[in-house]
Amino acid sequence: MTTRVLVADDQFLVRAGIVGLLxxxxxxxxxxxxxxxxxxxxQAARCRPDVILMxxxxxxxxxxxxxxxxxAAAPDPAPRILILTTFDLDDYVYRALRAxxxxxxxxxxxxxRLLTAVAAVAGGDTLFAPSVTRRLVEAFTSTAPATQPVGGHPELDQLTARETEVLRLTGRGLSNPQIAQRLVISEATVKTHLNRAMTKLNLASRAQAVVLAYETGLVVPGG
Known part of the structure; x- marks a missing residue:
């Protein structure tokens, strides 16, 4: 199966190099x-790519x-968007995950690595390991208090106790197998709880789930 890719970059040489490689x-x-x-x-509306390098x-x-x-405008299935950045701890990256x-x-x-990343996200995975996500989010949330204390976020009230726990462990950077081992449940059950939590919270990706876990105080930066 062929993965359709859109490349968006204002630097011609960078864009041309990525296009040539792909x-x-x-x-x-x-x-x-x-x-x-x-x-x-x-171009995204016209070409309907599977993956966008942005x-x-x-x-x-x-x-x-x-x-x-x-x-916001894409019909299902929406494209998977990978953000291109010069710095691995760029504040724009955090905001892009929220977007x-x-x-x-x-x-x-x-x-x-680029080709592996494109294939991974086209298959529904995130580009980076949860531990990298955690390090990224901590770098920015540690400079300011969480927007809401634990229990002060009304959306979290929709979650069951198990869904909340899975979300918390996801925010701490644990992978599905690690969460399954910690909670003594199957990986399939972990995925089910996380997917249900994400649906209730209107989250589009695991990265957004991690960010929300920090913002609501489920996970304390550095804790």
């Missing part, structure tokens, strides 16, 4: 390119706003 690889097809945010939104800092509209608009991005990658990522 076109030379088996299983991927570049269906569009964009040099700024507005063009990325238009730069953050672009003229006209940044990648965060483009991500938000693309996902619904599936993960992030550094622009100096090697070719093999």
């Amino acid at each position: 076109e030379a690889a088996d299983g991927t097809e570049v269906v569009g390119q964009a040099a700024d945010g507005p063009e990325a939104v238009l 730069d953050i800092r672009m003229p006209g509209m940044n990648g965060i706003e483009a991500t938000r608009r693309i996902l 619904g991005a599936s993960g992030f990658m550094l622009k100096d990522t090697g070719p093999e």
